[in-house]
Amino acid sequence: KAGVTQTPRYLIKTRGQQVTLSCSPISGHRSVSWYQQTPGQGLQFLFEYFSETQRNKGNFPGRFSGRQFSNSRSEMNVSTLELGDSALYLCASSLGLAMDTQYFGPGTRLTVL
Amino acid sequence: ELKVEQNPLFLSMQEEKNYTIYCNYSTTSDRLYWYRQDPGKSLESLFVLLSNGAVKQEGRLMASLDTKARLSTLHITAAVHDLSATYFCAVDAGKGGGGADGLTFGKGTHLIIQP
Numbered sequence: 383k384a385g386v387t388q389t390p391r392y393l394i395k396t397r398g399q400q401v402t403l404s405c406s407p408i409s410g411h412r413s414v415s416w417y418q419q420t421p422g423q424g425l426q427f428l429f430e431y432f433s434e435t436q437r438n439k440g441n442f443p444g445r446f447s448g449r450q451f452s453n454s455r456s457e458m459n460v461s462t463l464e465l466g467d468s469a470l471y472l473c474a475s476s477l478g479l480a481m482d483t484q485y486f487g488p489g490t491r492l493t494v495l
Numbered sequence: 496e497l498k499v500e501q502n503p504l505f506l507s508m509q510e511e512k513n514y515t516i517y518c519n520y521s522t523t524s525d526r527l528y529w530y531r532q533d534p535g536k537s538l539e540s541l542f543v544l545l546s547n548g549a550v551k552q553e554g555r556l557m558a559s560l561d562t563k564a565r566l567s568t569l570h571i572t573a574a575v576h577d578l579s580a581t582y583f584c585a586v587d588a589g590k591g592g593g594g595a596d597g598l599t600f601g602k603g604t605h606l607i608i609q610p
Contacts, residue, residue: 424600474538483528483543486540
């Protein structure tokens with residue numbers, strides 16, 4: 383079974399631009415979560431989608447948004463990029479049931495100049 | 496707000512030695528996860544601990560959970576160089592009902608095992 387895939391793997395943007403990251407979950411998984419990883423703040427939860435609905439949201443500004451499609455693929459969007467948005471963005475998928483393991487993708491490395 | 500604290504954050508040890516990484520969390524939860532991350536790579540799931548007293552072992556790694564003490568441990572037995580990585584514990588705040596909620600991660604333990 384193919385794992386979680388994320389595109390693109392690397393991205394360079396400038397301040398003020400916007401960016402869209404994509405995540406394809408493991409086949410059959412209906413839940414997709416997004417995390418931001420930085421050296422200073424560590425791993426922080428962004429949001430979770432299940433069956434096209436946002437089920438949970440972390441403590442991030444409204445510039446961070448996401449969505450999930452009917453095939454469970456998910457995108458996250460960051461508008462008006464700031465230098466501090468430079469990070470590794472990780473997507474994780476799970477079946478969506480309680481007590482379920484989340485499987486992480488390789489991540490998208492975003493650099494904001 | 497759920498807080499997850501790992502210690503130590505950095506650990507350099509010799510091969511064949513034993514050591515334990517500790518993970519404390521601040522609110523009630525009965526779902527705790529351990530992940531491994533190699534440099535430049537994503538997170539690899541190691542263990543899922545779902546109940547008080549749960550113990551799981553894989554090779555030289557053993558994880559346990561004490562929900563009353565809000566403590567999980569990851570024990571490394573007779574360490575080998577291949578275990579060098581960063582280890583994260585993560586706790587599921589769990590809002591009830593079905594489905595996985597966001598995980599709160601510890602800051603990670605950077606483990607270096609020297610020959």
